[in-house]
Amino acid sequence: MQLKTPTSPHIHADTSVTAVMSRVLLALVPAIIGYVYFFGWGLPIQIAIAITAGLGFEAAMLRLRQRPIKPFLQDGSVIVTAVLLAFCIPPLCPWWIIVIGMFFAVVVAKQLYGGLGYNPFNPAMVGYVVLLISFPKEMTSWVPPEILNNLEVRFTDTLAIVFLGDFPYKLSLDALTMATPLDTVKTELSLSKTVGEIKSGNAIFGDFGGIGWEWIGNWLFLGGVWLIYKKVISWHIPLAMLGSLFAIAMIFYLKDASNYASPMFHIFSGAAMLGAFFIATDPVSACTTPMGKVVFGAGVGVLTYIIRVWGGYPDGVAFAVLLMNMAAPTIDYYTRPRVYGHPRG
Amino acid sequence: MIRKLFDFHGGVNLRQHKKETTQHPVQTAALPKRLILPLHQHIGHPAEPVVAVGDKVFKSQLIARPVSDISAAVHASSSGKVVDICEHDIPHPSGLKAPCIIIETDGFDRSRRESVRTHNLNDLSPAQIRNIIHQAGIVGLGGAGFPATIKLNPGDKKVETLIINGAECEPYITCDEMLIREQAVEIIEGVLIMRQALQASRCVIAIENRKFKTLDIMNKMVARSGYDFIEVVAVPTVYPAGGEKQLIQVITGQEVPSQGLPIDIGVVCQNIATAYAACRAVEHGEPLISRYVTIAGSVVKPRNLEVRIGTPISDLIEQCGGNRQTLSKLIIGGPMMGFALHNDDVPVVKTTNCILVNSVIADVPLPSRSVSAMPCIRCGACADACPMNLLPQQLYWYAKAKDFDKVQEYDLFDCIECGCCDYVCPSHIPLVQYYRFAKTEIWNQEREKQFADYSRQRHEFHNYRLEREKQEREARHKQKRAEVTGQKDGDSKQAAIQAALERVRQKREQSAVKPKNTDNLTTEQQQLIAEVEARRAKKTTIKNKH
Secondary structure, eight states: OOOOOOOSOOOOOSOOHHHHHHHHHHHHHHHHHHHHHHHTTHHHHHHHHHHHHHHHHHHHHHHHTTOOSHHHHHTOHHHHHHHHHHHHSOTTOOHHHHHHHHIIIIIIIIGGGTSTTOOSSOHHHHHHHHHHHHOHHHHTOBOOHHHHHHHTOOHHHHHHHHHHOOOGGGOOHHHHOBOOHHHHHHHHHHTTOOHHHHHHHOTTBOSSSBTTHHHHHHHHHHHHHHHHHTTSSOSHHHHHHHHHHHHHHHHHHHHOTTTSOOHHHHHHSTTHHHIIIIITTOTTTSOOSHHHHHHHHHHHHHHHHHHHHHSSSSOOHHHHHHHHHHHHHHHHHHTOOOOTTSOOO | OOOOOOOOSOOBOOOOOOSGGGSSOOEEOOOOSEEEEESOOSSSBOOEEOSOTTOEEOBTOEEEEOSSSSBOOEEOSSOEEEEEEEEEEOSOTTOOEEEEEEEEEOSOOOBOGGGOOOOOGGGOOHHHHHHHHHHTTOBOTTTTOOBHHHHTOOTTOOOOEEEEEEOOOSSSOOHHHHHHHHHHHHHHHHHHHHHHHHTOSEEEEEEETTOHHHHHHHHHHHHHHTOTTEEEEEEOOOBTTTSHHHHHHHHHSOOOOTTOOGGGGTEEEEEHHHHHHHHHHHHHOOOSOEEEEEEEESOSSOEEEEEETTOBHHHHHHHTTOOSTTOOOEEESOTTTOEEOSOSOOBOOTTOOEEEEGGGGGGSOOOOTTSOOOOOOOOOHHHHHOTTOOOHHHHHHHHHTTOHHHHHHTTGGGOOOOOHHHHHOTTOOOHHHHHHHHHHHHHHHHHHHHHHHHHHHHHHHHHHHHHHHHHHHHHHHHHHHHHHTOSSOHHHHHHHHHHHHHHHHHHHHHHSOOOOSOSSOOHHHHHHHHHHHHHHHHHHHHHHHO
16 A cells, blocks of 8 residues: 655645735725725726736746746736736826836846746836836826816726827816826925925825825725734834834934925825835845845835935835845845854854 | 743644544553564664564563663563564655564463562662663653653753653644643653653643643642642643744743753753653553554544554554545654655554544645645745744755755754744745755765765875885885895995905006106107107007907
C-alpha cells in the first residue's frame, strides 16, 4: 500500500493572493462611493476602462511569456492596479489616457519585469507618472465638485465626455476644469499670496483640504484602517508616511504659517491618504522588514512634502513612492530584525 | 502567585480540534499479535539486541541494550517469542526500513516478578536516578526522542527552572492532556524525580490556557501535594507556544542562545509524558513499554489509547473504527510538524504521540500542492508569523536561488520548521520544503567539504611522506657513503694526490739539466743556441716519429 506523503505543514490558512487583493478592493469601496457622490460617474467609467485594458494587456503578456493565464488573471492584482490608477487621473479624462497608463503599468512596469511579485516599482504609479509627464494638460483637468453639482452631468453625459469628447451644454473641458487645491496653493504662493488669502479666495477649499477631497480622504482612511485590522497591511508604512508628512509640514507651518500650508491640508490633499494606505503599502515594491517599512514610509512622506513645496509638481506622492521603491532592497538589507537567540544590538 | 508571562514573536492561531479525542477516558489498546520493536527509536546510537530469534521474553524484559550514553534501551512490551530480528518499516519520513525485533505475543502479558524493583526517591542520588531512567529506556516523549538522561545531567551548570511541557500546541494532539487528567499525581512524582536529578530550584508545569479542565486538575493536584516550588502556568494558546524555545521565552522571558542549549540559561525543559515515564521507572520499576497515543481524523471513534510500544498502527486504526481500505494519508504527529507515512504497517514507537488518519484534514482548507504556488508578493505575512523572528521570505528567495551563503547569513539554521510561515502564505508557497532542501544541501556540502578536506589532508600527508622518505633515503645514502670512505674522505684523497704530484714535480726539477752561463749572451750566440735547439727538436721529433 502506498500512501500520499506530502511534507508538513499539512494544513493551511484560508488565504490566497486573490483574497488579499479582494480585501484591498473592498477597502476602496467606501472611497469610490464618496468619489461618485462628489465627482459624478467619471471614476467608475475610468475603472471599467482600466480593468478591461489591464486584463487584456495582462493576458496578452502572459501569453507572450508562455505563462498560465487563468491563475494570474484571477489573482486580482491587475484590478487593484486599475482601480488605483483610475483614482489618480481626472475622472473626465478621455478614455485613451487610462489605456496608455495601464499599458505602462501592466506591460512595462509589471510583466516585463517578470509579472506578479517581481516588479521593483509600483505599477500604478509608473502608469500615473508616465501620463503626468506625457499628457500634462489632460492630467491636470480636474473638475471641482460644485461645478458638477450645478450642471447635473448624468451617467450618459459622462460616457459621452470620456469616449467621444462631447460635453453637455456645449461646454468645453477648459470651462469645466479648475486647478486642484494643491495646485492652487502652489501657484498662488508663487504669486506671493499667503496661505490664508489663497484659502479664503477660493471656493474649492474645505476645512482641511479641498471640498469633497477631504471626505474621500476620510473614507480612504477608514478603508485603510480596516485593512490594518484585517492584517492585509501593517500599520508601519501608513503611520510613518502620514506621520512624517505631518511632522515636516508642522515644522514649516509653525515657522511661517503664511507661506506654508497646514499639516492637515497636506494630509487631506492630493494622493496622501490614498498613497499612505493603498499605494506605498504595495507589498511587492515596498520594504518588508518592520523597521524597513517605517523608514520607507517616512521617506515617502518627506519626499512628498519636498516635491509638493519645492518641486515642479503640485503633488509628489507618486514620485516619492517610486523613489523609495528604488531604495527598498537596500533599506531591507540594513533593517533585518534580530533573530531569536541572537545577541541584542 | 500569578506569574508574569512573556510574549514570543509571531505564531498562529489554529483550530484546535481537541474536543473529539478528549471525550472518553483513555483505554488500553488491545494486545497485538505481533510487536515490532525498532532498535533505533531515539536520537543517538541504535540499541544492540541481547535476545536471539527463538528466545522467549517476558513483558518488560530488556531485549536491546544501549550501546552508549546517547542511546536507549528497548524492552519487550509484552510476553512472547522473538520470531525475527530483521529490517522492517518504521515510522520515519524517509520510508526506509530499519532493524527491528519482532515479538509474537503469547497473550499472557506476563512479567517476571523479581525484575520489579522500586525505589525510594529520598535515598537516590542524581546519578542513581539518571541510571534508573537510562536503564528504563526513557527518551524525550515530546517528539524528538533524545535520551532523557542527557537532559537530566546538567554537569556543573546550575539549573534554575525545570519546565515541564504540557502545552501541546499542535491541533488534534491530546495525549498529554489526557495524561494530565488521568495521571496528575504520578506526573507530580515524576517532576520531583527530575527536580532531584537536576537539583533544580523551581519547577513550572506549562499547560495551554484553553485547557480549562486539565489546568484545573493539575492546579488542584499541585495544591494538594503542598510543594510550593511547583507552579502550574497557563500559557497562551498560540502555536507554537509548546515549542521548547518559545515556551522558555514565554515563561522566563529569556531566549535560548542560537546554537546553544536551554541549560546555558539555567533552564531544562522536559515533556510531561517523560516525567510520567520517569515516575513509572523510579517508583514502580517499569521500563518505558507503553505510552498514550491520540488517534484522530477520519475514524469512527477518535480517542486516546494507552498503546504498547511496537503495536502496529494498522491495529490501532482498526480499533478506532478506521477503514484500512480507504486509507490514503497517515500523519504521525500534528498537522503542522508531523510527517506522512508511506504505509500503515509500521509500529508505534516511543515518540509517536498522534496518528492522524486520512482526511483529518478535510475540514481545514488545504491547498492542493498540485496547483502550482503563486509567486511571492512579499506581503511579509510569513515574517509576522515567524516565532524565531526570521525573514522567511528572504530565506525563500535565497534557498530558491541556491545561494547557500546568503541563506545562512539570514540564519536558516535558526529555523525550527514549525510551519507558521507556510501556513499563512497567501501564495501557498511550500516554504518549509525550501528550507529543508537548503539545509540538506548545506549539510551535504559540509560533508563533501569535510570529505574533501580529509582527502586533501591525506593527499598532503601522502606528499609529505614521499618527500620525507626521499629525504631520509638521501640522508641514509650519504651516511653510507660517508661510512664507506670513512678513513680517507674526499679532502684527504685530494691532498694525497696533490702531494704525489708535488713530489713528481720536485723530482723532475731535480733531474732536469739546466743550461748554464746563458744569461749574458750576444745575439750571435743566442742565434747559435737557437739553431742547436731547433736541430735537437727536429731530431727528437724524427726520433719520436719512428
